[in-house]
Amino acid sequence: MSFTIKVGLASCGRAAGAVEVYEAIDKYLSKNKIKAELKKTACIGMCFSEPLVEFVAEDGSSITYGKVKPVEIPELIKQFNNRSPIKNNIILSNHLKGSENTNLNNQVRIALRNCGNINPESLDDYLANKGYQSLEKVLNEMSQEEVIEEIKKSGLRGRGGAGFPTGLKWSFALQAENKKKYVVCNADEGDPGAFMDRSVLEGDPHSIIEGMAICAYAIGADEGYIYCRAEYPLAIKHLKKAIKDAESAGYLGHKILGKNFSFKVHIKEGAGAFVCGEETALMASIEGQRGMPRIRPPFPATSGLWGKPTNINNVETLANIAWIILNGSAEYSKFGTEKSKGTKVFALAGKIKNSGLIEVPMGMPLRNVIYDVGGGMLTDKPFKAVQLGGPSGGCIPEKLLDTIVDYDSITKTGAIMGSGGMVVMDTSTCMVDVAKFFLNFTQNESCGKCTFCRIGTKRMLEILTRITEGKGKMEDIDTLENLAENIIKGSLCGLGQTAPNPVLTTLRYFRDEYIEHIMNKKCPAGVCTSLIKFEVIEDKCVGCTACARKCPVNCISGEVKKIHKIDQDKCIKCGVCLETCKFDAIKKS
Amino acid sequence: MIKNKKQIDEIISKFIGKKGSLIPLMQEIQNIERYLSIDTMRYLSEKSGVKLAEIYGVATFYTMFKLKPQGKHIVRICKGTACHVSGANSIARSLKQELNLKDNEDTTKDGLFTIMEVACLGCCSLAPVIMIDDNTYGKLTPDSVVDILKKYN
Ligand SMILES: Cc1cc2nc3c(=O)[nH]c(=O)nc-3n(C[C@H](O)[C@H](O)[C@H](O)COP(=O)(O)O)c2cc1C
Ligand code: FES
Numbered sequence A: 001m002s003f004t005i006k007v008g009l010a011s012c013g014r015a016a017g018a019v020e021v022y023e024a025i026d027k028y029l030s031k032n033k034i035k036a037e038l039k040k041t042a043c044i045g046m047c048f049s050e051p052l053v054e055f056v057a058e059d060g061s062s063i064t065y066g067k068v069k070p071v072e073i074p075e076l077i078k079q080f081n082n083r084s085p086i087k088n089n090i091i092l093s094n095h096l097k098g099s100e101n102t103n104l105n106n107q108v109r110i111a112l113r114n115c116g117n118i119n120p121e122s123l124d125d126y127l128a129n130k131g132y133q134s135l136e137k138v139l140n141e142m143s144q145e146e147v148i149e150e151i152k153k154s155g156l157r158g159r160g161g162a163g164f165p166t167g168l169k170w171s172f173a174l175q176a177e178n179k180k181k182y183v184v185c186n187a188d189e190g191d192p193g194a195f196m197d198r199s200v201l202e203g204d205p206h207s208i209i210e211g212m213a214i215c216a217y218a219i220g221a222d223e224g225y226i227y228c229r230a231e232y233p234l235a236i237k238h239l240k241k242a243i244k245d246a247e248s249a250g251y252l253g254h255k256i257l258g259k260n261f262s263f264k265v266h267i268k269e270g271a272g273a274f275v276c277g278e279e280t281a282l283m284a285s286i287e288g289q290r291g292m293p294r295i296r297p298p299f300p301a302t303s304g305l306w307g308k309p310t311n312i313n314n315v316e317t318l319a320n321i322a323w324i325i326l327n328g329s330a331e332y333s334k335f336g337t338e339k340s341k342g343t344k345v346f347a348l349a350g351k352i353k354n355s356g357l358i359e360v361p362m363g364m365p366l367r368n369v370i371y372d373v374g375g376g377m378l379t380d381k382p383f384k385a386v387q388l389g390g391p392s393g394g395c396i397p398e399k400l401l402d403t404i405v406d407y408d409s410i411t412k413t414g415a416i417m418g419s420g421g422m423v424v425m426d427t428s429t430c431m432v433d434v435a436k437f438f439l440n441f442t443q444n445e446s447c448g449k450c451t452f453c454r455i456g457t458k459r460m461l462e463i464l465t466r467i468t469e470g471k472g473k474m475e476d477i478d479t480l481e482n483l484a485e486n487i488i489k490g491s492l493c494g495l496g497q498t499a500p501n502p503v504l505t506t507l508r509y510f511r512d513e514y515i516e517h518i519m520n521k522k523c524p525a526g527v528c529t530s531l532i533k534f535e536v537i538e539d540k541c542v543g544c545t546a547c548a549r550k551c552p553v554n555c556i557s558g559e560v561k562k563i564h565k566i567d568q569d570k571c572i573k574c575g576v577c578l579e580t581c582k583f584d585a586i587k588k589s
Numbered sequence B: 001m002i003k004n005k006k007q008i009d010e011i012i013s014k015f016i017g018k019k020g021s022l023i024p025l026m027q028e029i030q031n032i033e034r035y036l037s038i039d040t041m042r043y044l045s046e047k048s049g050v051k052l053a054e055i056y057g058v059a060t061f062y063t064m065f066k067l068k069p070q071g072k073h074i075v076r077i078c079k080g081t082a083c084h085v086s087g088a089n090s091i092a093r094s095l096k097q098e099l100n101l102k103d104n105e106d107t108t109k110d111g112l113f114t115i116m117e118v119a120c121l122g123c124c125s126l127a128p129v130i131m132i133d134d135n136t137y138g139k140l141t142p143d144s145v146v147d148i149l150k151k152y153n
Helices: A011-015 A018-031 A070-082 A123-128 A133-141 A144-154 A166-175 A196-203 A205-219 A233-248 A279-286 A315-327 A329-333 A366-373 A407-412 A431-445 A451-468 A475-490 A494-498 A501-509 A511-519 A546-550 A576-580 B005-015 B022-033 B038-048 B052-061 B081-085 B088-098 B144-149
Strands: A003-008 A036-041 A053-056 A062-066 A090-094 A182-187 A223-228 A264-269 A310-314 A343-350 A356-361 A383-388 A394-397 A421-426 A534-536 A586-588 B073-078 B113-118 B130-132 B135-137
Touching: A003 A011, A003 A018, A011 A018, A011 B135, A018 A036, A018 A070, A053 A070, A062 A070, A123 A205, A123 A233, A133 A205, A133 A315, A144 A166, A144 A205, A144 A315, A144 A329, A166 A205, A166 A310, A182 A205, A182 A279, A182 A315, A196 A205, A196 A233, A196 A315, A196 A343, A205 A223, A205 A233, A205 A310, A205 A315, A223 A233, A223 A279, A233 A264, A264 B022, A279 A310, A310 A315, A315 A329, A343 A366, A343 B081, A356 A366, A366 A383, A366 A421, A383 A431, A394 A501, A421 B081, A431 A451, A431 A494, A431 A501, A431 A511, A431 B081, A451 A475, A451 A494, A451 A511, A475 A494, A475 A501, A475 A511, A501 A511, A546 A576, A576 A586, B005 B022, B005 B038, B022 B038, B022 B052, B038 B052, B073 B088, B081 B088, B088 B113, B088 B144, B130 B144
Parallel strands: A003 A036, A182 A223, A182 A310, A223 A264, A343 A421, B073 B113
Antiparallel strands: A003 A053, A053 A062, A062 A090, A343 A356, A383 A394, A383 A421, A534 A586, B073 B130, B130 B135
């Protein structure tokens, strides 16, 4: 009997030990001369239970195991041959028995259609999954205007953050008259907490290349750049291979598919600057300069890379293109709301059970995203907020969880859709600290061009730091709001214009917490280190030494069966002692 | 003094005249030199004709460029959102204590480790995460991270 074994080898899988699992399978198969195809795939999105191994039988039925350890391999293979899945493993889906895994059930996978299913390093695999059929279709059957019309009708909006209608953007680039035009793919993915672009680049690089080629044809460009952040080495590796394979097979290069259309693609590695995700800064960076945003207009569509008309789209936006062309705009716009069509990929992270990547139709309420698709809270600590849109976004509280995911509804809450990073927070998160965290980020990443963004964020950060240290004053809140307003008004690019959002939303929904820090010098969540203290409760300490052994900085002293003591000067307030103590003898105050 | 002059010359001649090549050029030089010394940048400027101020401007703008010698192992501590809410600060404090690094120091005295903070390594579902050289480690605790360090020397 022959069957296929797929192992997810994206960054998330590797970090969880998938390479060792892959090697164990490989060794076992060859040692026992078992005829099975061992296949490398990428991330299917269920990162919370990596490493993932999927067994696919000849008839297509399959079973996926999560959190697989190398030692379990022989047993799993035997069990699969006998078709009786073992119980002590987390089985994510059991198609053989007809019960499907709920995490994938509520999803509609368009941008992620191939991720985790195909081998990203194999062009044949992509072709076997309808790859490059859309490119063939546009080259054979469609005019430039028809392609753009189709994208317009699909209602697709840019997934890089701003949500600008993609078809409209393409039409501007088509209208710009110039012999030389560029297509740029924005793979800078700077929003900390978002990793959907990484997953698509690692898991389905050809879909990006195909999307870019279709765009190039539609606007009349012959050269393209993928600007990928350097923190994604695996994505860059897969992209390089995909470009080479596509060139050899004639999907890129001169006179593609024998038609009068030529297109080549280069990769540019980022050098670590968040602001380079902004389109004008990104293009400056490709040109080899410091990545500083400039005033628009002129927009890239008229004057972009090296002054030539340029169309720039985000990775996820481009990943949708081939699907839309092949299945039709009507099929795509079936999903979603009136103004936000199609699906959106979200990166679920933080205190949520099923952290990973999901793709759901626009219009799903946040509550369903978090509790149904995301599986709810990670621990029994209750939900506090969900952060959307990264450093440009905001924190949405429990009472607004029925907000649906579409661009306009999210914006109404004060957050933004952004790139789709969703970080779930529970009561162990301090909202003032979160605001300080984001401001620290934007402050660091401000390119320094605009005074308000450069200095205003610094002043705000100083105030927030003061508050978290218990030195805040009530007037500080007004100053924060005042500064925020001016930074929004006085900044050139989206970085400054949105930098105050995390502060404004936390002030709006969690003002009490600010006041608690200021008036009572207390951090209710117990996060702000200046305001907390770990102490041994002498009555309860039995001198078991467990905490002293666990303490990473050895700041707990005490002999066996004697009361222990924490050296407050050395304590880093990590809380390990509190978690370790079985006698509730550690107090956090 | 520049150690790898010959290799640097080769890199420069590979890129010279190509548009938009300054950043990849500097990246490749840094890959062999491990950092960009002022001498190296001056040499690059003389050879390529790009103004030193421009090279220095680019080098200081992007966090990837290092102006000081780096340790043998690079420890990237993720300070992205997901890692932050999952205790990245404790991880960082524990690492610094273990490596005996004061507030503004980033490289150990024996030159074995350089630590740096990065915003998101793209493995948020395994938060908190660090990366040592090319290996990513997830679901860390302040004490497990100390054990991981011991694998490197
Ligand atoms: C500070 C800043 C950072 C940005 N970072 C990114 C990014 O990492 N990835 C991205 O696709 N777009 C980013 N954008 C948005 C881009 O400027 C641009 O709108 C986007 O690439 C357009 O593609 P789309 O229409 O397909 O969304 C950023 C914008 C700003 C202001
Ligand atoms: S926030 Fe740390 S890996 Fe994304």
